[in-house]
Every structure is written in structure tokens, then in C-alpha cells.
Amino acid sequence: MKQPVTARQLTLDRIRAATPSAAKDASQLAEAYAALPRAYIRRGALSAQARIELMIQRLREYDAEVVECAPAELANTITTQLATSGRHLFVAPPGTPNEWLVTSAWKITGLEWTIDHGLAIDEHEIEKAEGVVTAATCGIADSGTIVLHHSAIEGRRVLTLLPDYYLCILRASQVVETLPEYFSRCQQPPVLATYISGPSATADIEMTRIKGVHGPRILVVIVVRDEVENIN
Amino acid sequence: MNHAASERVCLDPRFASPFPQAALPMLRNPQLRKNVGHAIDVIQAKRGKLVAEKTDWQELRSAASAIRTHALENLGAYLEQFEARCTAAGGHVHWAADAAEARQIILDLLHQENATEVIKIKTMTSAEIQLNPFLQAAGVSVFETDLAEIILQLGEGEPSHIVVPALHINRSQVREIFARTMGLKDLSDDPKELTNAARTYLRQKFLTVPTAISGANFLIAETGTVAVVESEGNGRMCLTLPRTMISLVGIEKVLPRFQDLEIMLQLLARSATGERMNPYTSLWSGVTPGDGPQKFHVVLLDNGRSSILAKAKERQTLKCIRCAACMNICPVYRQTGGHAYGSVYPGPIGAILTPQLMQMKHAQSLPYASSLCGACYEVCPVKINIPEVLLELRSQVVNQERRQAGRFFDLMYLGLRIANLIFATAWGFHAAQRMGRIGLRFFTRKDGWIHALPSLGAKWTQTRDLRGLPKQTFHQWWATRAKGGK
Numbered sequence: 001m002k003q004p005v006t007a008r009q010l011t012l013d014r015i016r017a018a019t020p021s022a023a024k025d026a027s028q029l030a031e032a033y034a035a036l037p038r039a040y041i042r043r044g045a046l047s048a049q050a051r052i053e054l055m056i057q058r059l060r061e062y063d064a065e066v067v068e069c070a071p072a073e074l075a076n077t078i079t080t081q082l083a084t085s086g087r088h089l090f091v092a093p094p095g096t097p098n099e100w101l102v103t104s105a106w107k108i109t110g111l112e113w114t115i116d117h118g119l120a121i122d123e124h125e126i127e128k129a130e131g132v133v134t135a136a137t138c139g140i141a142d143s144g145t146i147v148l149h150h151s152a153i154e155g156r157r158v159l160t161l162l163p164d165y166y167l168c169i170l171r172a173s174q175v176v177e178t179l180p181e182y183f184s185r186c187q188q189p190p191v192l193a194t195y196i197s198g199p200s201a202t203a204d205i206e207m208t209r210i211k212g213v214h215g216p217r218i219l220v221v222i223v224v225r226d227e228v229e230n231i232n
Numbered sequence: 233m234n235h236a237a238s239e240r241v242c243l244d245p246r247f248a249s250p251f252p253q254a255a256l257p258m259l260r261n262p263q264l265r266k267n268v269g270h271a272i273d274v275i276q277a278k279r280g281k282l283v284a285e286k287t288d289w290q291e292l293r294s295a296a297s298a299i300r301t302h303a304l305e306n307l308g309a310y311l312e313q314f315e316a317r318c319t320a321a322g323g324h325v326h327w328a329a330d331a332a333e334a335r336q337i338i339l340d341l342l343h344q345e346n347a348t349e350v351i352k353i354k355t356m357t358s359a360e361i362q363l364n365p366f367l368q369a370a371g372v373s374v375f376e377t378d379l380a381e382i383i384l385q386l387g388e389g390e391p392s393h394i395v396v397p398a399l400h401i402n403r404s405q406v407r408e409i410f411a412r413t414m415g416l417k418d419l420s421d422d423p424k425e426l427t428n429a430a431r432t433y434l435r436q437k438f439l440t441v442p443t444a445i446s447g448a449n450f451l452i453a454e455t456g457t458v459a460v461v462e463s464e465g466n467g468r469m470c471l472t473l474p475r476t477m478i479s480l481v482g483i484e485k486v487l488p489r490f491q492d493l494e495i496m497l498q499l500l501a502r503s504a505t506g507e508r509m510n511p512y513t514s515l516w517s518g519v520t521p522g523d524g525p526q527k528f529h530v531v532l533l534d535n536g537r538s539s540i541l542a543k544a545k546e547r548q549t550l551k552c553i554r555c556a557a558c559m560n561i562c563p564v565y566r567q568t569g570g571h572a573y574g575s576v577y578p579g580p581i582g583a584i585l586t587p588q589l590m591q592m593k594h595a596q597s598l599p600y601a602s603s604l605c606g607a608c609y610e611v612c613p614v615k616i617n618i619p620e621v622l623l624e625l626r627s628q629v630v631n632q633e634r635r636q637a638g639r640f641f642d643l644m645y646l647g648l649r650i651a652n653l654i655f656a657t658a659w660g661f662h663a664a665q666r667m668g669r670i671g672l673r674f675f676t677r678k679d680g681w682i683h684a685l686p687s688l689g690a691k692w693t694q695t696r697d698l699r700g701l702p703k704q705t706f707h708q709w710w711a712t713r714a715k716g717g718k
Contacts, residue, residue, distance in 0.1 A: 007326075007327040007328055007329045007333055007534075008327035010327075010329050011327050011329055011483065011532070011534045011538060012308055012311070012312070012327075014534065014538035014539070014541075014542075015307050015308040015311070015483070015538050015541060016308050017542065018538055018539070018541040018542035019304070019305055019306070019307060019308065019541060021305055022305055022306045022307075022308060022309065023305075023306050023309065026309075029306055029309055032302060032305075032306070033302060033488055033489070036295065036298045036299055036302055037291075037294055037295055037298050038295050038495075039288070039291040039294065039295065040288040040291040040292045040295055040495065040498075041287070041288045041291075058508070123439060123473055124439065127439060140509075142508065143508035143509035144508065144509070145509050150520075150523065156472075156522060156523040156524075157468065157471070157472040157514075157523055157524055158472040158473060158523075158524075161465065161468050161469065161472060179494050179497060179498055179509075180494040182494075183490070183491045183493070183494040184491075186490070189452070189454065189455045189457065189490035190515065191321070191516070191517045191518075191520060192515065192516050192517070192520055192523060192524075193513075193514075193515040193516075194468065194512065194513065194514055194515075195497075195509065195512070195513035196511065196512060197501075197507070197508065197509035197510065197511050197512075198511050199511065200463070200464055200465035200511055200512065201463050201464065201511050202379045202427055202463055202464045203274075203396070203463070203505065204378070204379040204380040204383070204396060204398055204399075205379070205383075205398075205402075205403050205406055205423040205426055205427070206267075206270065206271065206402055206403050206423065207270070207271050207274035207275065207396070207399070208403075208423040210423050210424050210427040212427075212431075213379060213427055213430070213431055213463075213464035213465055213466065214377075214431060214434070214438070214464050214465035214466050214468070214469050215464075215465030215468060215511075215512065
């Protein structure tokens, strides 16, 4: 592969020749970067209650179904949602808490779970699942965005993509108002991340918005009111 | 779809007709103009509403402009940083000086994988290097997965917009294409049903084709991360299901740090589709064991970009984040649609990008495909002063023409040289005005307008009317006023 090496040198030489005013070293570069203007809004102004309400409103605008519950009611709420989903085969990431994995509790019979331990199941098995349940990293109220960093409780990327029904569990304390607040919460940039703002959609035919092209067509979000409980 | 019309569309700037000629069939196609006008009205209304609710829109634009300018000024350092971090994370970085090198690198990678099929996420950069026909000719079947791209691929059409590439095609035309190529005779023209047909058509491809090609919206130097912004989920499918992923990215797409996305993502979706955020954004750094493709390649493409970087006024062209806000607001694009630009990059940004990517050897008519109204600059989320670059490129085109050997046989050139001599003195100028008033009287109709001029003058009156000269010049009026006239 000798050609790419020379192309690399050629391109970098051209770039260097084109940018005589470039920073001379790393510290100069960092200094120039630090001096860049950032006068845009970096902190939200809403109360905790209003922030959660905005998040819920945005999600509903995306046609997502939103249910609120207290932390103690979470398992029951999951049960109710899955029972009324009309689906039976579910997948969940390996870090899912046991109490979320409703089986024959309550009035439901026939709920089946597959836990995605990665190596044991392949995409075709995830494809067969009718729904998926995961946690999230963050919620951004301003745009109604759900952030996944794909930890053990959020699952690998394909898990929240193939099943047609996605139940996402978001804690109120994870919700920020603005996008910059999410970025300032990230201590370390994530290796993988997916930002979901409503179900998969297209407007490619006459700008008519159609829900559900390839990703899940149904998005249900349970907002667990942990933060508000602590504040009150 | 009208096949005669689609055959005429050429998006290779080396062979495309000059803009005024290429625009004529579009201007005469009422269906196309209706489709384009409708799509643009919808996007514009949504964009306007969401930009208005952002009280810090101008501050976001300023920050984005400054970051893009800084990234370009230090492009060498940031690209090397990206390369080092991406490689450390398990990715492979390749460099391509031009389109031919990029195509060959990608084909070689596909050969290493023994790939006979490849799925693609929409990438204008791959259209720029004409990747699909090259791969098809080399025996690799290419499957586009973005709905608009499927419509174009199956209908053998060309993109006319960089965000909504099939906006010139309406639902009944899509129905016709899908019914014919997918063998679905009973398909209706309901967009929902058409979208479902595409979903079914692609599902097996996603699950079985092991190699994918994407573009990228941003590269993050700090982390070696690649960002892809999309709506449908076809991107996520291609980014997670295949074993091998190849991302073709222009060298200008790099951002210094992860945090810079907090600005870019707020601007991009609002400007592009009039959404607060696009449905799906994917970020990945190299290879993650157990999640997604286990082989990842980035092909960094120069293809003329470094020569744009070298020029002071033109450099800002490379700040572009491909949101298409400039074409959505452009009064010229609205009338002609995208195909008239003879490039995969239409609209105002295409009018400055295309001739520069062609080293000013082709597409010289594009800098003139503008009324210089400045609306594109006003909406640009990264503050590219497109009119300024248009004027700069026009002056380059004029300078090129000035040096051409055949110029003394060109009526326009000779006419302007003579005008130059006459207008150089006040005496000559006034004489010319008097002559003009007498001469033009024959062509001025009763309504005070000139509708048709002969010879060179027809270049103006072909497409617009000219107001007849007034009875008095301002100078004459001023002189009579000083003497007590009215």
C-alpha cells in the first residue's frame, strides 16, 4: 500500500503550504482554540418540573408515548406497558436489573425475554424480537433527545434498532434542558453514542413525514420521577 | 418518470451544459418546478419557525463560524490528530489526493473483503467522486439505503438537492418507479405505503450484506470519532450490522473537539430539515469489540480542497456543513431546481464549490447563477459569505476570458473594450447617452419597456424586459433645476 502513504504526504504538504498562519505547536493551538467565542446559551433556565414537562412535550410531539412513574412503581409500569404493547418476544441488554424483566407476573402470560449477552445471539435473533427495553444516559428536553452511550444497561447499538417496539426508561435526574448541558455532563467523550430524537422518520416523498422507516416504529418512554421526588 | 428528461441531466461538471442552457428544460417543466417549490416551501416554513424560537441563533452562528475557521486554519494538525486517535481506536485511515485514488482505495478494500455487494448510507462525497458507476463497472453491486437515494437509484435519476436529493420527484412518480422496479403492481401513491415498500425491500440487504460505505458529517480530532446525522435509521443499520465499514470523508469535515458538536448539532438539523434535532445521530470511534463493524476504514479525500484552502477569500467555502439552507432560500434554485447546476452540489454553495473543485477549468457559468441577493449568506449557519466568493470567482472567470487568444473575434469582448474607451471621458459618455436614447427609441414600446433587442442586446431581453431610457438624464435634470426649471 505505497500509494496511500504518498497521498498522505502530498495532501498534508498541500495543507501546510495553504495554511501559513496555522498554530506552530500544540500549546499555541490549544490557546487559539480556547480563545474562540462561545456566547451562545450553555445553561437552561427552567425549573426541574418545567424541564421534565418540556422533555415530555417534545417526546409527544414526535409521536412517542410517554408515561411517568415514581421509582417504586417502575416494575409495575414496565409490566403494564409491555402487557398493552401486544407483543411477547422481548430483548434486553445484559446489565438490565432483574426487577425489570417481567415474565408471568401480574396478569400476563407468555412474555419471553432474551438477554443480549452479545456472543450468544446474533442479529437474526434480535431481528425476531418484537420489542426491546433499555435504560438511557441522558435526556435533552430542548430537542426531546434520548442519549445512549451503549453501556451494559443500554445495550449494543443494534439492540435498540432492529425491534419494532422500543421501551426506553429515562430517569428525571438524567434530563437536562439544553444540548450544551449534556456535553458538559460528559466527563469523558463516549466511544459510542446514539442520539435519538423521535422514532425513525423520513420526509423524502413530498416532504410528508412518515414515521418508522428502518428503526423502531414505536417509541415508548417511561420517565421515572426520581429527581422531583428528591427535591420535594 | 420522463426518461428523455432524465437522460439530459448531467452532473459531471466536465461535461454538463453551462447553467443558462441547462436551466431551460427545467424552467419549461411545470411539474418539476411545482415539486421543487412545494418541497422548499415546507422546509422553509419549518426552518423559519425553529430558528425564530432560538434566541441565541446569531451567537451559535458566530461560534460555529469561528470553530470552522479555526479548524481549517489548523487543518494539518487536526487531521493528524484525528488519524492518530482513530488508528489507536482500531480504525484504519487512508488518504486520497483525488477522486481516482479514493475510488481505487475503496475498491481495493472491497476486494480484500471479497465483497460483491455493498450497502450505502447517503453520501454526496461519493457522488462527487462518482463512486457508484465505478464500483458497478468493477463488478460490485451497490445498494443505496436512504429512501431518496433508492428512488433515484431505481429510477435512474440524479440528485437535485444535497439533503433531500429526490425532492424534484413527486409521489406518483415514486409509485411508478417502485411499481416497475420492485414488481409491486398494486402499490398506491400513499407516501406511507411507498416508505413501507422501501423498508421491506432493504431489510434483507441490511441483514445479509457484510460491507457498507458511508460519508460523515463530522470528524472529531480530539477523539478520532466519526459522526453521521440522519433521519431514517438506514444509517444506523449500515453502521451496526455489517462486518466492514468504509467512510469516505472530505478533509475539511474535521472539528477540534467532541464538545464542538453542541454547536453544530443545534445548527445543522434546524437549518437542514427544520427539526430541533434529526431523529438519529451516530458517533463512533474506531472499532468496539462486540458492537458494530469489526473492521473500520476512513478514506480522507482532498480532491481539490487543499487548493481552495490556499486562497484567502475562497477558503470559507470549506466551512460548509452541507445543510442546504442556501439552496432552500435561493430564488434562482427555486426556479431551476438542482439539475441545472450540472453538479452533485447545486444551489449557491454548489455555485462556489463546484468551479473551485474543478480548479476553475469547468463550471465557469456557475458563479453567474445568482442574483447576488445575499439571502444565502444570511441563512448560512456557519456564515459563509457566498456573494463575496461568487464575485471573486466571477472576476477570475473574466480574467481567464481576457487571456483567451480568440477574444478579439468575440463581439461582447470588443463591444466592452470600445465602451471602455468611450466611457472613459465625460464627453464620450454624454455622447453615448444621446446616441443610445435616439437608437433605443425604435425598440421602446408604448408601455415604456423594451421587450426585444437585436444581436448582443438579445442576451439581456431573452429572459427579461428593459426599461426604456428616460427623456432626461439626472445630470440634465439637475442642470435645468439649477436654472429655475422644475
